[in-house]
Amino acid sequence: MTTTDIARTRTDWVGEANDVARRIRARVLELTILKDGCYLSQALSSADLLAALYTRVLRLQPLAEPLGSAPFSGVPGSADPSPSGGRFHGERTPDGDRFLISPAHYAVAIYAALESVGRLAPGALESFNTDGSTLEMIGAEHSPGFELTTGSFGQALSQSAGIAFARRLRGETGRTAVFVSDGELEEGQTWEGVQAAAFYGLDSLMLFVDVNGQQVDGLTKDVMNVEPIDARFAAFGWDVRVLDGHDVEAIAAAVESKVTDGRPLVVLAYTDTARGVPYLNARKPHLHYVRAKSDADREAFDKALAELKGELA
Amino acid sequence: MIETQVHSRNIVDWAADKPEAVVLSGDLTGSTEIAAFKAAYPERFFSLGMAEQNMLSWAGGMAREGFVPYLHTFSVFLVRRPYDQLAMSVAYPNLPVKLVGFLPGIMTPGGVSHQAIEDISLMRGLPNMTVLEVGDAADVESVLDVAHAVDGPVYIRMLRGALPRLFDTPMELDRVRHLADGEDVTLFSAGITTEEAIRARHVLEAAGISVTHRHVTTHKPFDDPAIADAIRAAGSLVVTVENHSVIGGLGSEVAERMAEIGAGTRLVRIGIPDTFAQGASAPYLMDKFGLTAPRIVERIGAELGRHIPVPDDLGSHDVTIDVGAEQLEAL
Numbered sequence: 001m002t003t004t005d006i007a008r009t010r011t012d013w014v015g016e017a018n019d020v021a022r023r024i025r026a027r028v029l030e031l032t033i034l035k036d037g038c039y040l041s042q043a044l045s046s047a048d049l050l051a052a053l054y055t056r057v058l059r060l061q062p063l064a065e066p067l068g069s070a071p072f073s074g075v076p077g078s079a080d081p082s083p084s085g086g087r088f089h090g091e092r093t094p095d096g097d098r099f100l101i102s103p104a105h106y107a108v109a110i111y112a113a114l115e116s117v118g119r120l121a122p123g124a125l126e127s128f129n130t131d132g133s134t135l136e137m138i139g140a141e142h143s144p145g146f147e148l149t150t151g152s153f154g155q156a157l158s159q160s161a162g163i164a165f166a167r168r169l170r171g172e173t174g175r176t177a178v179f180v181s182d183g184e185l186e187e188g189q190t191w192e193g194v195q196a197a198a199f200y201g202l203d204s205l206m207l208f209v210d211v212n213g214q215q216v217d218g219l220t221k222d223v224m225n226v227e228p229i230d231a232r233f234a235a236f237g238w239d240v241r242v243l244d245g246h247d248v249e250a251i252a253a254a255v256e257s258k259v260t261d262g263r264p265l266v267v268l269a270y271t272d273t274a275r276g277v278p279y280l281n282a283r284k285p286h287l288h289y290v291r292a293k294s295d296a297d298r299e300a301f302d303k304a305l306a307e308l309k310g311e312l313a
Numbered sequence: 314m315i316e317t318q319v320h321s322r323n324i325v326d327w328a329a330d331k332p333e334a335v336v337l338s339g340d341l342t343g344s345t346e347i348a349a350f351k352a353a354y355p356e357r358f359f360s361l362g363m364a365e366q367n368m369l370s371w372a373g374g375m376a377r378e379g380f381v382p383y384l385h386t387f388s389v390f391l392v393r394r395p396y397d398q399l400a401m402s403v404a405y406p407n408l409p410v411k412l413v414g415f416l417p418g419i420m421t422p423g424g425v426s427h428q429a430i431e432d433i434s435l436m437r438g439l440p441n442m443t444v445l446e447v448g449d450a451a452d453v454e455s456v457l458d459v460a461h462a463v464d465g466p467v468y469i470r471m472l473r474g475a476l477p478r479l480f481d482t483p484m485e486l487d488r489v490r491h492l493a494d495g496e497d498v499t500l501f502s503a504g505i506t507t508e509e510a511i512r513a514r515h516v517l518e519a520a521g522i523s524v525t526h527r528h529v530t531t532h533k534p535f536d537d538p539a540i541a542d543a544i545r546a547a548g549s550l551v552v553t554v555e556n557h558s559v560i561g562g563l564g565s566e567v568a569e570r571m572a573e574i575g576a577g578t579r580l581v582r583i584g585i586p587d588t589f590a591q592g593a594s595a596p597y598l599m600d601k602f603g604l605t606a607p608r609i610v611e612r613i614g615a616e617l618g619r620h621i622p623v624p625d626d627l628g629s630h631d632v633t634i635d636v637g638a639e640q641l642e643a644l
Binding site for chain 1: 359361362364366367369370371372373374375376377378379380397398401402405406407440441465
């Protein structure tokens with residue numbers, strides 16, 4: 001491969017990742033309009049991070065074709081449990097990556113990302129947040145993309161560290177990636193997990209944090225401050241990268257530069273909850289669940305959707 | 314016959330041919346009789362420190378990858394402190410994580426922070442959870458086989474230190490042990506109360522009261538047909554004796570089954586009467602809450618409207634003593 005080829009390949013994936021991010025934003029905004037409300041701001045803040053992970057960073061096996069998601073059949077342990085949402089990430093391999101999602105409120109962003117990268121069948125999202133669908137508003141381990149049940153926050157990192165630890169015991173070389181939101185850093189268990197992952201030197205573990213600085217009651221710094229996040233992780237012995245969470249190249253570069261030195265990696269992706277829909281800036285910091293409250297809102301949402309789709313075309 | 318360190322010896326032999334079985338310890342390795350395992354299988358022993366929320370979720374992660382983690386700490390730190398982690402990271406996904414909980418009920422001088430008096434109640438309420446309790450050395454030696462065979466999470470109410478050997482057969486899942494058959498009183502006991510109940514039963518029988526006695530090792534599922542049969546055998550009284558709150562444990566299990574089969578017999582629940590306890594010796598607290606053989610005799614006599622003399626030598630035996638200094642030093 002020549003230098004020119006590498007440059008072109010790089011440009012190609014960046015363009016593709018940016019398109020995936022636009023499609024995530026457009027899809028979730030569309031659902032916000034159609035369903036009269038959705039976890040929109042989470043999708044706006046995390047779209048580029050998810051796009052970079054799914055298109056560039058993660059080594060996931062491809063699917064022969066996009067998968068549908070059958071209606072919910074039963075809980076684990078029942079006669080007919082629904083299959084794991086992890087199947088959307090392809091066949092597990094010893095040297096491949098695992099991608100584990102913590103903030104279950106980001107489910108719609110995950111579904112839109114999977115659809116956008118051709119892992120979730122077109123049309124599947126029509127059942128989103130309808131009774132009996134596995135595409136629940138707050139996902140669990142039967143929902144597309146979810147291997148863990150994580151709506152009670154702070155548990156995914158510990159579970160994922162257990163998975164990474166077990167994989168290492170078995171001699172697997174693949175990495176285990178975890179996606180969390182910054183609000184979860186308020187949970188005490190998060191720091192128990194951070195402590196244990198460092199204690200066991202799990203350098204196959206990668207933690208991606210969507211630091212959008214907002215939670216249900218308002219700005220994270222006003223509800224329960226979690227900063228300085230970088231210094232806290234560093235003090236626990238982690239390898240810390242701080243970057244613009246809307247810069248897909250920076251996200252990929254942070255992971256590519258990771259060396260196996262016994263330290264787990266944390267990528268602190270600082271993001272904007274109104275990215276792509278600047279009209280929402282006026283509502284900050286109250287964007288946990290977004291609905292159109294007026295005709296002006298509806299017009300602005302329609303206009304923003306048209307713009308996002310226009311950028312894609 | 315009194316034996317010591319039964320779990321400590323048993324799990325080392327038991328785990329020899331089970332490479333998938335690993336032990337996670339919460340900084341109580343000597344106190345939970347798992348130091349010998351650590352010495353025998355250092356590659357299968359993992360210290361997770363005093364961080365039980367992480368330990369429960371971490372165990373769930375390992376179980377998803379094919380390991381069968383046996384978590385060792387005190388019961389209160391397995392089921393009370395990290396309840397949500399247990400519910401979401403282990404029980405909901407029905408993962409084969411086995412919780413080996415020590416210091417059931419009032420078997421600790423550690424006081425309220427160390428006394429698991431509502432653990433059975435909490436664990437029975439969790440879907441997918443199997444709940445086991447041991448009462449003698451034979452139970453301890455067979456409970457791991459029962460737990461390992463369950464395709465899902467199991468809570469074991471474990472005993473340490475000195476234990477009586479009451480049985481010569483292995484315990485079985487959802488099967489009560491048959492100790493006596495009679496017509497007047499049916500007695501259900503579990504854990505450390507069974508040894509007391511056996512001695513109480515002998516006094517009752519000497520006083521002409523015919524007793525059916527069953528030892529319960531499985532709190533959930535609680536479907537053994539022999540339970541209903543034993544309830545129906547009671548001519549005048551069904552009695553439960555448990556080292557647990559009378560709410561949500563053995564007394565509730567039997568009450569539910571009695572209601573379901575339409576039994577008209579009176580039920581007397583002997584246990585911890587919906588109160589927290591204080592830090593004191595097990596014999597003292599067992600006497601206080603009526604769990605000793607003399608107190609059981611007195612209570613049943615009172616319920617039957619009879620005075621039954623309690624022999625002088627029926628006093629509580631120190632059958633389940635606390636951990637000795639040698640175990641603390643075993644680390």
